[in-house]
Amino acid sequence: MSDHHHKETFVTKYIFSTDHKMISKQYLVTGIFMGVIGVFMSMLFRLQIAWPEKSFTIIEAFLGHHQDGGVMSPDIYLALVTIHGTIMVFFVLTAGLSGTFSNLLIPLQIGARDMASGFLNMVSYWLFFLSSIIMVISLFVEAGPASAGWTIYPPLSALPQAIPGSGLGMTLWLVSMAIFIASSLLGALNYIVTVLNLRTVGMKMTRLPLTIWAFFITAIIGVVSFPVLLSAALLLIFDRSFGTSFYLSDIFIQGEVLHYQGGSPVLFEHLFWFLGHPEVYIVLLPALGITSEIISTNSRKPIFGYRAMIGSIIAIAFLSTIVWGHHMFVSGMNPFLGSVFTFTTLLIAIPSAVKAFNYITTLWKGNLQMNPAMLFSIGLVSTFISGGLTGLVLGDSALDINVHDTYFVVAHFHLVMGVSAIYGMFAGVYHWFPKMYGRMMNKTLGYWHFWITAVAAYGVFFPMHFIGLAGLPRRYYSNTAFPLFDDVADVNIVITMFAILGGAAQIIFLANFFISIYKGKKATQNPWKSNTLEWTTPIEHIHGNWPGEIPAVHRWPYDYSKPGHEEDFVCQTTPLMDGEDPS
Amino acid sequence: MTALLYILLTIVVAVAIWQIASILNLKSVIATEKDNNTQGILFAAFGIFFYGLMIFSFVKYSSILLPDSASLEGERYDTLYMVTMLLILVVQAITQFLLFYFAFKYRGVKGRKALFYADSHKLELIWTVIPAVVLAGLVLYGLSVWIDVMDASDAEDPLIVEVYAKQFQWEARYAGEDNELGLANVRNIKGINTMGVDMTDKNALDDVPTRELHLPKGRKVIFKFRSQDVLHSAYMPHFRAQMNCVPGMVTQFAFTPSMTTEEMRLNEKTITKVEGINKIRAEKGEDPYEFDYLLLCNKICGASHYNMQMKIIVEEESEFNSWLNSQKTMAQVVQ
Numbered sequence: 001m002s003d004h005h006h007k008e009t010f011v012t013k014y015i016f017s018t019d020h021k022m023i024s025k026q027y028l029v030t031g032i033f034m035g036v037i038g039v040f041m042s043m044l045f046r047l048q049i050a051w052p053e054k055s056f057t058i059i060e061a062f063l064g065h066h067q068d069g070g071v072m073s074p075d076i077y078l079a080l081v082t083i084h085g086t087i088m089v090f091f092v093l094t095a096g097l098s099g100t101f102s103n104l105l106i107p108l109q110i111g112a113r114d115m116a117s118g119f120l121n122m123v124s125y126w127l128f129f130l131s132s133i134i135m136v137i138s139l140f141v142e143a144g145p146a147s148a149g150w151t152i153y154p155p156l157s158a159l160p161q162a163i164p165g166s167g168l169g170m171t172l173w174l175v176s177m178a179i180f181i182a183s184s185l186l187g188a189l190n191y192i193v194t195v196l197n198l199r200t201v202g203m204k205m206t207r208l209p210l211t212i213w214a215f216f217i218t219a220i221i222g223v224v225s226f227p228v229l230l231s232a233a234l235l236l237i238f239d240r241s242f243g244t245s246f247y248l249s250d251i252f253i254q255g256e257v258l259h260y261q262g263g264s265p266v267l268f269e270h271l272f273w274f275l276g277h278p279e280v281y282i283v284l285l286p287a288l289g290i291t292s293e294i295i296s297t298n299s300r301k302p303i304f305g306y307r308a309m310i311g312s313i314i315a316i317a318f319l320s321t322i323v324w325g326h327h328m329f330v331s332g333m334n335p336f337l338g339s340v341f342t343f344t345t346l347l348i349a350i351p352s353a354v355k356a357f358n359y360i361t362t363l364w365k366g367n368l369q370m371n372p373a374m375l376f377s378i379g380l381v382s383t384f385i386s387g388g389l390t391g392l393v394l395g396d397s398a399l400d401i402n403v404h405d406t407y408f409v410v411a412h413f414h415l416v417m418g419v420s421a422i423y424g425m426f427a428g429v430y431h432w433f434p435k436m437y438g439r440m441m442n443k444t445l446g447y448w449h450f451w452i453t454a455v456a457a458y459g460v461f462f463p464m465h466f467i468g469l470a471g472l473p474r475r476y477y478s479n480t481a482f483p484l485f486d487d488v489a490d491v492n493i494v495i496t497m498f499a500i501l502g503g504a505a506q507i508i509f510l511a512n513f514f515i516s517i518y519k520g521k522k523a524t525q526n527p528w529k530s531n532t533l534e535w536t537t538p539i540e541h542i543h544g545n546w547p548g549e550i551p552a553v554h555r556w557p558y559d560y561s562k563p564g565h566e567e568d569f570v571c572q573t574t575p576l577m578d579g580e581d582p583s
Numbered sequence: 584m585t586a587l588l589y590i591l592l593t594i595v596v597a598v599a600i601w602q603i604a605s606i607l608n609l610k611s612v613i614a615t616e617k618d619n620n621t622q623g624i625l626f627a628a629f630g631i632f633f634y635g636l637m638i639f640s641f642v643k644y645s646s647i648l649l650p651d652s653a654s655l656e657g658e659r660y661d662t663l664y665m666v667t668m669l670l671i672l673v674v675q676a677i678t679q680f681l682l683f684y685f686a687f688k689y690r691g692v693k694g695r696k697a698l699f700y701a702d703s704h705k706l707e708l709i710w711t712v713i714p715a716v717v718l719a720g721l722v723l724y725g726l727s728v729w730i731d732v733m734d735a736s737d738a739e740d741p742l743i744v745e746v747y748a749k750q751f752q753w754e755a756r757y758a759g760e761d762n763e764l765g766l767a768n769v770r771n772i773k774g775i776n777t778m779g780v781d782m783t784d785k786n787a788l789d790d791v792p793t794r795e796l797h798l799p800k801g802r803k804v805i806f807k808f809r810s811q812d813v814l815h816s817a818y819m820p821h822f823r824a825q826m827n828c829v830p831g832m833v834t835q836f837a838f839t840p841s842m843t844t845e846e847m848r849l850n851e852k853t854i855t856k857v858e859g860i861n862k863i864r865a866e867k868g869e870d871p872y873e874f875d876y877l878l879l880c881n882k883i884c885g886a887s888h889y890n891m892q893m894k895i896i897v898e899e900e901s902e903f904n905s906w907l908n909s910q911k912t913m914a915q916v917v918q
Contacts, residue, residue: 074886149883155830156813156884162750163885249831252769252779253750253812265814265829299689302701308711330816330825332808332834335733339726346718346725353714354707356678361706363685365698370622370690371614378626378686382633385678389671392721398729399664402657402823405816405881440612447622448598454629462636466644471820473881481890482879483872486860487647497588504595511599521612528613561697568696 008543016126018118021541023125024104025436028429031096032513034132036506038087043503045080048072050489050496052478066144074477078147079165081475083139085150086173088418090180091135093283095128097425098222101286102191102215104432108534109209111200111551113544116193120186127183131176138172146173149475151272154247154265158240161253171240174233181230188219188226195219200533202553206310207572209532209557210303213310214289217317218282224321225278232271239263269331273324280417281320285313287424288355288384291377293557294427295359297530298374299366300568302558305358312351312358319348329397330404338397345395349388356385367561367568371528372446376427379454380420386458387416390465405475408468411461419457426450426509433513434527438539439520445512449505456502463491529569531557536573555582616693623690630683634676646859649820650852653876653897654838656732657823663728667721735837738803745807746796746878747778748815748828751887753878754778755796757907759789765913769811769830779811780913788914791907796878796895798840799903805837816882819895821847827882840897847897848874 017023044063047056048071055070066076103121107114115121138145147165148157152173160167195208195216208216235246239260247268248260296303303309325333325341359381368374390412393399403409426449433441467488472479479485479492526535533553537545551573559570564580576582614622652658689697735741743758745767756778758764765787771779780787798804808817810828817836818825826836847853853874861871876895880888898906 074889078883078886078888153814153882159813162813250769251812251830252772257770257772262831264831266832300691300697302699304700305702305707307702308707330836331827332829332832335729338733339729342725342729343722346722349718350711350714354711357710358707360678360681360685361700363682363689365700366685366689367691367695367697368619368623368686368689369614370619374614375622378682381682382679385682386675389675392667392671393664396663396667396721396725396729398660398725398732399667401732401825402660402820404825405818443611443614443618447618451625451629452595455632458633458636463640463644466640466647469649470647471649471818473818473879475883476889477886478889482877482892483860483864483869484874484877486863486872487856489863491644491647497591500588501591501595504592504599508599558701561699563699 016122018114018122019541019543020103020107020115020118020121021436023121024100026125027095027099027103027128028436030129030132031092031100031425032510034087034091034135035096036510037136038084038092039503039506041080041084041087043500044072045077045084046496046499048077048477050493052480075144075147075164077477078149078163078475079144079169082147082149082152082165083135083145086146086177087135089150089279089283090177091132093417093421093425094184094279095180097421097428098215098218098282098286099125099128099187100425101211101290101428101432102187102219104436105209105211105534106191106194106215107198108435108537108545109212109532109557110195110198110203111533111553112194112198113546113550115190116198117190120190124183124186124190127179127186131180131183134172134176134179138169138176141167141169141172143167143169145169151276152236153272154236154239154268155251158236158248159251159253159258171237174237174240178230178233181226181233184222184226188222191215191219192223200550200553206307207553207556210292210306210309210313211286211289213313214285214292217313218285221278221285221317221320222282225275225282228271229275232268232275235271236268266328266331266333269328270324273327274321276327277324278317278320280413281316283417283421284384284424285316287380287421287427288313290424290428290431291359291380293532294373294377294431295362295381296558296560297431297528297569298369298371298377299362300369300560301362301366302560302562303358304361305354306556306558308354309358312354315351316348319344319351323348323395326395326397326400329400335397342395342397346392349392349395352384352388356381356388369528371430372441372443372450373427373431373528375447375450375454376423376430379450380423380427383415383419383423383457386462387412387414387420391416402471403468405473406468407464407472407474410474411464411468414464415457415461419461429513431528432534433516433520434523434539435534435537437517437520438523438541439516440523440527441516441520442512445508449508449512452505452508453502456498456505459498460495460502463495467491529567531559531569531571533572536571614691616691619691623687626683626686626690630680630687633679633683637675646855648852650847650850650856651842652821652823653840653842653847654822654824655841656838657821658841659728659731660823663724666724670717670721732838733836735803735805735835738805738837741803741805741837742799743805743807744796744798745778745809746817746828748808748810748817748880748884748891750812750885751880751891753796753817753880753891753893755793755893756780756913757791757793757910759791759912761786761789764807765790767809772811776913776917778809782913782917788912790913791910792913792916793910794893796893797903797906798895798897799900800840800843800897802900803837803839805835808834808836813884814882815880815884815891818879818881819876820879821876825881843897843899844874844876844895845898847876
């Protein structure tokens with residue numbers, strides 16, 4: 001694998017690379033590119049929500065024939081929320097987050113020269129790239145991109161008569177997602193095999209950093225649940241193109257009865273959420289893993305309750321596959337099932353609470369190094385708690401009845417998985433940037449980035465709970481049809497202003513990121529004084545990661561401020577001293 | 584408001600440019616003791632902002648919330664909601680305080696060594712068992728309400744009403760004298776028979792199709808939902824009621840209205856809310872609004888999803904009966 005003699009060309013080094021470090025950077029940059037599109041879309045539809053009749057030049061400039069005099073059409077509004085959701089959930093927070101950091105850290109932190117299969121890893125990235133391209137192309141379809149919501153419930157997503165976006169736009173969405181799933185499966189299988197087989201001498205499973213545990217378990221959830229979404233998408237393609245009736249029955253639209261008979265949209269909901277809910281944890285667990293590592297390093301303290309953290313990750317992963325029905329309490333499924341799903345859903349609160357308490361205890365009596373990555377990690381714990389707690393309302397079938405599909409849900413999941421996961425991603429970028437690019441990011445810009453984002457995120461999503469509790473449904477193009485909602489208009493303006501503030505703050509990040517790649521201060525080998533193996537590799541990337549032998553591991557990764565050691569960190573490669581407690 | 588937005592934007596852009604210029608100062612990459620101090624204090628300040636925002640929202644936005652429940656089942660819902668919300672707020676207040684306080688208190692100081700504290704089975708047991716016990720209570724309470732709301736089998740003499748959804752309007756059908764809905768299927772839709780009622784079914788003849796939903800106070804209403812095209816969701820927030828309308832199947836939800844429209848208009852919270860709305864409407868030069876119950880669509884269904892509504896009128900049973908008797912039956916409408 002470590003054939004140093006092999007001369008690399010531009011193409012094998014920067015494009016069709018099989019080196020996990022390069023693939024990781026490719027994932028990150030593609031993820032950032034998709035993230036810019038996704039966030040920009042949210043800016044556009046927030047303008048519409050706050051000022052529904054107002055004309056905006058920016059809308060005129062970007063939405064072409066989907067707008068009239070700077071006011072967007074209802075169809076494109078629905079398309080924007082649909083694609084915003086799809087891009088953020090899958091392309092940014094699944095591929096961008098997991099793809100970047102699993103690829104970068106798994107080999108480096110377990111002590112492997114590369115992924116188990118560098119070739120499959122490369123294929124995985126290029127499939128992801130292809131699916132991104134198709135998704136972007138779908139934005140330019142004449143009738144508009146997919147617009148049935150990111151959950152693409154049929155019949156709306158199956159019938160172009162019902163909404164124009166369900167024509168070619170929806171076809172491209174499905175093709176893109178099918179390729180995306182293939183990419184995601186190849187990646188996940190590679191992660192699992194690598195973690196199980198390629199750990200260096202002494203790297204027992206109980207000595208793995210929590211990042212690796214999180215990526216490993218995330219990959220398992222992905223392998224279990226993504227194929228189900230693929231089958232759901234395939235059946236939908238069949239219904240759309242080949243006249244089958246898996247999801248459709250008894251439909252009368254635009255004056256004619258369609259031939260479909262015997263299917264049920266509820267089947268699609270089951271299949272979709274069998275992935276859809278685990279997906280929340282596919283997005284969140286890597287962010288939590290990153291946070292564990294960063295909070296411990298920057299607190300100069302061991303992560304509190306290492307084994308409990310592993311146990312919680314496994315418990316959350318297991319439970320995540322048996323809770324999907326809480327998205328369907330009012331779908332018409334048997335109320336008894338609702339009872340079962342309420343029970344399993346509220347169980348998830350226990351390991352989640354354990355994790356939150358453990359993070360807080362890790363901070364206690366620490367010596368906190370306030371690097372930008374640390375700020376984002378603390379921010380993550382805050383939004384994880386704020387967003388997680390309202391899950392007690394939504395996970396309870398009885399309470400879900402009246403807030404289901406309102407803005408209360410939007411506020412809940414944006415805090416708990418959207419903002420939390422994106423904080424985890426930012427934390428990871430600030431922390432491992434020196435490992436990726438051999439240079440450092442600017443910390444002052446990092447501080448500005450964090451504080452503006454933190455204020456904006458709560459400014460957007462805290463008030464949003466209240467308009468949900470006022471009974472306002474999500475995905476409404478405008479609230480002007482209901483005098484009942486006239487009093488939420490002001491709240492929506494406040495939310496939009498904070499959203500624009502938060503969106504603009506990301507420019508600071510983009511500038512910092514791209515300028516630092518070329519102009520950042522040269523990194524030292526172990527800038528954060530961290531214990532894990534990735535900081536024992538040379539700053540300049542080499543194929544195979546370590547120039548000589550792969551170092552052996554003698555201890556767990558969290559010996560920070562351990563009594564009996566001079567420094568406040570002890571690298572995993574340091575042998576135990578005589579009589580030292582291995583922790 | 585827009586002016587403020589532009590001012591905010593300008594400030595952000597200005598700060599961004601100024602800061603990006605400072606990136607030339609390559610030395611600032613790792614937090615120094617001074618940074619630890621500043622950022623720790625900022626976390627304390629952020630904690631204050633956080634609690635301020637929470638309190639502000641609760642005070643300022645309480646007037647936009649839904650008024651008291653207009654159904655008997657909804658009253659149980661509201662109590663469960665209050666209990667859950669109280670619990671959430673207590674946990675939120677404590678944990679966020681600890682988080683921001685620790686971030687402030689333990690901000691890094693040169694030369695200080697952190698406490699090596701990796702594990703405590705006692706602590707972990709405490710914060711596994713306490714949430715487990717609290718959640719067990721919450722699950723049991725929640726499920727008792729859920730079963731109560733969803734099980735309408737023991738209702739005495741309930742009113743059966745079909746609510747029918749299509750892009751982008753609602754229709755309704757009352758079961759009539761026999762209190763049994765006639766069969767229906769989209770394949771029977773023809774001309775004035777817009778809900779596809781099967782006129783060969785004798786139960787169908789006395790059914791009453793309407794474009795407005797009237798409900799009697801104090802009598803359990805069992806709703807049967809159908810949709811003719813895509814998924815819709817029948818959302819009646821004032822009654823704490825919601826159920827999806829699914830093409831190809833009939834779904835169900837039931838509640839007992841407990842306040843007539845007139846009574847709800849005189850409810851204190853409704854009056855406050857309506858006053859707030861009318862103040863806004865007056866500023867815009869629009870007609871004053873009078874409160875009415877609503878059925879609205881809460882599942883994305885197409886371009887006019889945002890304007891798919893039907894008025895609901897709750898009245899005393901005698902008024903309801905005379906209204907229903909004045910409506911034409913299916914037999915009268917179709918023939």
